Amino acid sequence: MESMKRLSDHLATRVKELTRLREGGTKLIGYAPGGYMPEELVYACGAVPVGLIRGGDPEPVGESAAYVPRFMDTFCRAQIGYRMLGEEPLYQMLDLLIVPVTDHNIKTIADCFNFFAHDDVFRFGVPHQKDEHAFEYYLAGLHALREKLEGFTGNKIDDAHLREAITLCNRMRELLKEISLLRKSEQPPLAGYEFVKLNHASFIADKAVLIDALESVLQELKEKPPSGAYGPRVLLTGSTLAMGDYKVLEMTEAAGAYIVIEEFAEGMRHYWENVQPDGDLMEALADRYFRRRQPPAWFRPSRERLDYLIELARDFNVDGIIWYQLLYRSSYDIQSFYFEKMVKEQLGIPMLKVQSDYDVSEKGPLRTRIETFIEIMKAGRRG
């Protein structure tokens, strides 16, 4: 598609563009992509947000061993590796890193960037449940972040700018949602792999360029004739789906299945909910990013997320679920144990749990397991 190519070209030159912006005095604000950092605040103070979502490469994971022991989440180790290796330009050009502390894996990124890279890092907390006190705590964190950003950039975040940023980000989410929902059709007009790439682009691309591209993509997809293919439909879920970590997507779709919906704690932008810009805008952000955001596996009660997954599986009429987790993300490992039972009981479809440490040697066995799983789904459909 022409629009996708345009977006891809934009991403290829984005580092140069960001370098120019930075030289012109614009601050680049990196953040951990767990879905709890409102980009709206960054835009409203005239800075540019950059999600640290690179993953899937073995080298940074190996490099991280010089800074942290092995027993933490692969994606988080990779972030430390990318920063310390110095080969990934985006990781070297940040003026400030924002880390919403969701668990100890993510917290470790902040600590290592602080100590080993001497970066300016700002943390704020994400409680693990959603009562009114938790909401207040998260909101207090957002206020502290706002204060930090204002001090850091020297620009006051006023309501007019914040509202403008909310409108911009809402439009981006609406478009992603509309595109994603097209996959509800019996013959999805785009592959899961393509949608994930669009989603990942939203962490790095200029928002105006992105929105323009997404609008064109949507139009093109609506006009696209049906492919005539009817492969098994898959819900892909797990801890982190990073930019560059496309092996499960590629293998699944190469084997003839469609990933029609994804749900991840990190690495994927959450687009189902928009900010409702009524009343206090900071509360509106907290409402969207904390209260209405579908929780990851470390939230309690864990049922909220699992019930949501069951609902997604029904809505998108999937034939199976692939649970893709990274090594040592213990919350996901434990939750998968009881979720599999729920899937059998409530949906009667198969679930495949796969795990990665971004190691090249995983690919062979992973492909065999995924292909077998897809054959099981196909057999289920025929039955």
Place this chain on the structure above:
Amino acid sequence: MYTELLKLCGFEPDEIKRERPRVDRAFAKLGLDEEDFRRGEWRLKEYLDIELLGLRKFLGIWMRELVNLVLAREEHDKIVYSDFPMELRPLMSMMLSTDEKEVYFGVPGQIINMTMGQIFDKITPYIEVGEESGMPPGAAHCALYQTRLGAMVKGVIPFPDLSVIASYHCDQPAEAEELLHEVYGVPVAYLDSCSDPNWGDWPKFNDSRVRYCSSQASRMFRMFEEIIGCQMTEEAIRTANRSNAIFRLTFQALIELIGHADPQPISQASLAHAFFLNSMPTRDIEGKQQALEILAEEVKQRVERGEGILEKGAPGVFCTATISVDPSITRMIERTGLAIRIQIPNWLSPWVLTKHPYREWSDMIGVGPCLDIPHSCEAHCLINLENCKAFNVDGAINFYPYSCREWVPTVIITKRMIEKELGIPVLVLEGDCYDTRNYSAGQLRTRVETFAELVKAHKAAKAA
């Protein structure tokens, strides 16, 4: 069969006679036999300063708690569990608000570690069942929580009516308890907070964090009252606070005494039995305090007599290896000729004893997460550094427990900080606080012996 073992654990003959039916039932359920008792006796004599009455009394407390735990369903209407790293004060205040006969209150993971692990070296079967029950092997799950889950699933200890867990020190307790809730229907009350201090914040208070944790403490207390059917009492809170403070201060003084003594008067492995009582609620408050005072007096006498477990002038190290399931690593380190001056880092932190403006009970619980070590990597590392300075050590052994994500960032940062600021050698030693399968003292000895030589040479060079 086990008389000699119980005697080593400070039991008097009449108590052994009186308790035999209960002990028989509990030990049978635990599958302990003659060979286990012999091994237990050997380990107590091999690794601990078993001649000290104070230590034997501590061992007795743990052994009684093991029996109480195993028989809890037979003997009580309601059962409440918690486990490390839940803070002791809220646990004690909840426990003391209940009738001793009606409600059993315990920390099964720690109890099993300190007895089945430390004494009998028989922890693995519990871990293996935990691994089959939702916390699989190879995924770096915390063996403390695998052990308690395994013990419940095996039917050795009962499932509780309520679990109360701190969900902020590390992620694993809450994850494991969600499993307990979803699969076995156990209600869980969480004490939540956020580990989000920025570098440079500590040891300042964050009022917002105190208030949030305080709200969660109130919520936890309410859930406890509803499920257990009791009311938290002022007297229980006062008693919990007072007894905890007295024990802590006495313990603090003992640590200072041991850390500054030359030669090192007792093994740090012995001290672990007192240390872990700081996270175990026991109704035997008097016995616990008495044991500590006896131990403190015995240590004082040793220091006055110039007696110790190492030669005078041995190089001193700071060591973070506080392993609840196995005393052999600590003893191995000491046997290489290194005096462990300070092993239990958070107990020397003056910040922990800092005065604060909060007076409401739940607020006081909320203060903990602003000050304690695990909440902030920076705090953790700085406290380690301060301990090295305070005890003027010649080297440091920074123990890294496998599977502990809360400790992950601190390991190499601590090493770099200490090496840079103090110019002393630091060894990172990998092991596990709760699982002995991944390492052995024999395997680690070569590295520690080499390190010991380095520390000795470094000390000699400094003196010259």
